[in-house]
Amino acid sequence: MIYENRYKGRRAVITGGASGIGFGVASRLVAEGASVCLWDVNPDSIAKATAELGDKAMGVQVNVADWDTVERAASETVAKLGGIDVLVACAGITGPNTTLWDYPVDSWRQVMDINVNGIFHCNRAVVPHMMSGGYGRIVNIASVAGKEGNPNASAYSTSKAAVIGLTKSLGKELAKTNITVNAVTPAAVKTAIFDQMTQQHIDFMLSKIPMGRFGLVEEITSLVCWIASDECSFTTGSVFDASGGRATY
Template sequence: MNQLDFQGRHAVVTGGAAGLGYAIAERLVQSGGSVTLWDRDASAAQQAALVLGAKAAAVEVDVSDYLSVQAAVKRTVRQSARIDALVNGAGITGPNAKVWDYPLDAWRQVMDVNLNGLFYCCREVAPLMRAQGWGRIVNIASVAGKDGNPNASAYSASKAAVIALTKSLGKELADVDVRVNCVTPAAVRTAIFEQMSPEHIQFMLGKIPMGRFGTPQEVAALVAWLCTEECSFSTGAVFDLSGGRSTY
């Protein structure tokens, strides 16, 4: 494992109790930083923080609730003084269905978590980063946001919106040393697969030229680098982790 320099920095990782979020938090701690895990599952977040050790803390937050995000920011700043990096990893897939059959409540829920929740976090944290003159925001999008997966319209649309939001915010913060980027993984085997049908999982695998799913550690390696000072001239950018599926 290459050693990245996140020494003395503090990151907030949403959805940090498990899956990609946990792997990213683990890599940031291994790189010398400290982390606060934001997750709606308070018990899982506390357990994950215990495993990560003294440089990890947990805060219960529902990112789809703006007031909950505001409270989480205040609590985190009280505990850690700064937020140097924000990794927006919280997300859900929603059901697999045709657009004309897609449940309205499920559509709203996917948008509330994947898009609105990410917007709330960026809205609250970006001013803090501007004020301190340094920051890194990394949004977890998806190759589905570039290609559009059939039977996953809400997920695909929400992740396409995350890509566009990243580009907008990156330009808005380009006048200070705050970089905003997103990553677009192809399917990575985590507990989120439990929300998908077996047919949809097989469809995604068939799209990847490497013939395998990504690993959380592979995503974490790129995200951790995007959180460091070495990521200095990339902002509003989209970084693929797709096993060859997406080449544009």
């Protein structure tokens, strides 16, 4: 269900916004009146996504692991859109599926650089602009793996637990402002990110979901777009599950 004009006049940044959950969020925000800027590492995907979204969308090629790139992207976005009201931080990778004692050190660092440092960089970059505008909604995409710890996914699980911790900390720091900071912890959603996983790990994740199916992009998008709206005004530093019954706390 589209809520017409729910985001009229709002300016949103979506990281990883050219595909998967990020693109789903961007599509919904545009349909509900927002102007959006897609921060994504893939220029071809950005071009395709912005063409599909129309004239209320722009894109910037961003490597979220690189602070200087993120800082420039924030300045460019503000220059073009006039401000940033919403950040939905979706960019992330899974890393390899293997035991911790076999985990490649370089792969561990890459997962942390993108999933943890990337979230830090993007949150850090947009908060001053939100404070200047007197309003903000930040939604960080974590994972149920950050709560439970998936075997053979130690880096991913650790990184998503860190996203939860960062969200709670920043939410408290900004609690007396008009900026809220919340996280969403989906169970597995079948997107292109599955291409980074082994079939054995995909089967394991499905076996842990009581509903017996993977989540849909539209289901996660619906939750994210409520949290990122004016309506979600008395909740910050919180974690919202979308796990088909998997979450145990």
